[in-house]
Amino acid sequence: GEDVEQSLFLSVREGDSSVINCTYTDSSSTYLYWYKQEPGAGLQLLTYIFSNMDMKQDQRLTVLLNKKDKHLSLRIADTQTGDSAIYFCAEKYSSASKIIFGSGTRLSIRP
Amino acid sequence: EAQVTQNPRYLITVTGKKLTVTCSQNMNHEYMSWYRQDPGLGLRQIYYSMNVEVTDKGDVPEGYKVSRKEKRNFPLILESPSPNQTSLYFCASSLSGGGQGLYEQYFGPGTRLTVT
Numbered sequence: 001g002e003d004v005e006q007s008l009f010l011s012v013r014e015g016d017s018s019v020i021n022c023t024y025t026d027s028s029s030t031y032l033y034w035y036k037q038e039p040g041a042g043l044q045l046l047t048y049i050f051s052n053m054d055m056k057q058d059q060r061l062t063v064l065l066n067k068k069d070k071h072l073s074l075r076i077a078d079t080q081t082g083d084s085a086i087y088f089c090a091e092k093y094s095s096a097s098k099i100i101f102g103s104g105t106r107l108s109i110r111p
Numbered sequence: 112e113a114q115v116t117q118n119p120r121y122l123i124t125v126t127g128k129k130l131t132v133t134c135s136q137n138m139n140h141e142y143m144s145w146y147r148q149d150p151g152l153g154l155r156q157i158y159y160s161m162n163v164e165v166t167d168k169g170d171v172p173e174g175y176k177v178s179r180k181e182k183r184n185f186p187l188i189l190e191s192p193s194p195n196q197t198s199l200y201f202c203a204s205s206l207s208g209g210g211q212g213l214y215e216q217y218f219g220p221g222t223r224l225t226v227t
Contacts, residue, residue: 008151031214042115042201042218043154088153092214098169099216101146103153 004102006089011108018076020105022089025070029091032065034074037086037104046087047074081109113138117202117219124192125227132187132222134202142205142214143185144169145177147198148221154201160185161207192226199223 004024012018024032030051035043049056049063049072056063062075076083089102115136124130136143144159146169156169160179174196176188185204189196202219 004153006153033215040221042203042220043216044218045215048215098144098156098159099214101154103151 004089004091004100006087006102006105008103009106009108011110012079013110014079014081016079018074018079018083018107020074020076020087020089020107022072022074022102023070024072024089024091024100026091026093026100027067027070029093031092032063032072033088033090033092033099034061034063035088035090035101037088039085043088076107079107079109083107084109113217115202115204115217115219117200117222119222120220121223123225123227126193127191130189130192130224132189132200132202132224134185134187134219135183136185136202136204136217137183138204138206138217139182140204140217141182141207143179144203144216145175145185145187146201146203147171147196148201149198157187157200192224194226197224197226 006022033048034046036046037043049065060077064073086104086106088104090099092099118133141162145157146154148154155171157175158177160166200222203216205214205216
């Protein structure tokens with residue numbers, strides 16, 4: 001069935017890199033997304049990757065896609081306190097008008 | 112400013128008392144959707160709408176109704192709320208919903224509903 005899985009929590013030291021992982025099930029996904037939810041706010045699209053790409057870099061963010069293992073990761077370099085948020089992995093099915101979201105990973109930053 | 116608005120932001124109500132949460136977008140988006148967010152479960156889609164007068168069930172539609180009479184508005188109706196509908200609700204919209212496009216979703220600020 002449709003499923004996107006993430007670990008619920010991640011704690012990193014300020015200045016270190018954060019790596020948030022996600023696994024998905026639909027091999028025909030067209031786009032995979034990372035959304036960020038700051039406290040008290042709605043989700044906001046952070047970055048995305050098209051399914052024919054392996055990697056995408058955008059300033060401090062690096063997205064890696066392993067289609068064989070259906071594994072997606074988001075790396076945040078030089079993690080700052082402003083990166084504290086819940087990060088949602090999501091996939092867009094090619095055959096359906098919906099986006100499936102994971103449960104979200106809460107990233108907390110230690111001084 | 113391009114945005115999705117929801118009202119109310121917070122609501123405490125009692126079991127069985129009908130309520131409506133409004134959602135409005137000013138981006139001329141065709142696709143609109145309602146989600147509920149519960150701890151450990153992420154976002155689950157309740158209903159979505161591909162365009163005016165076109166609505167469809169998501170993953171957890173039981174106990175909810177929607178309507179799409181105008182492009183900009185997509186209200187969520189709870190005819191007889193129950194405590195298991197206590198949750199954080201998000202409305203979202205995107206340019207379109209079908210096909211192969213990117214379809215970035217824009218989310219409202221959320222409505223925290225408590226049913227006692």
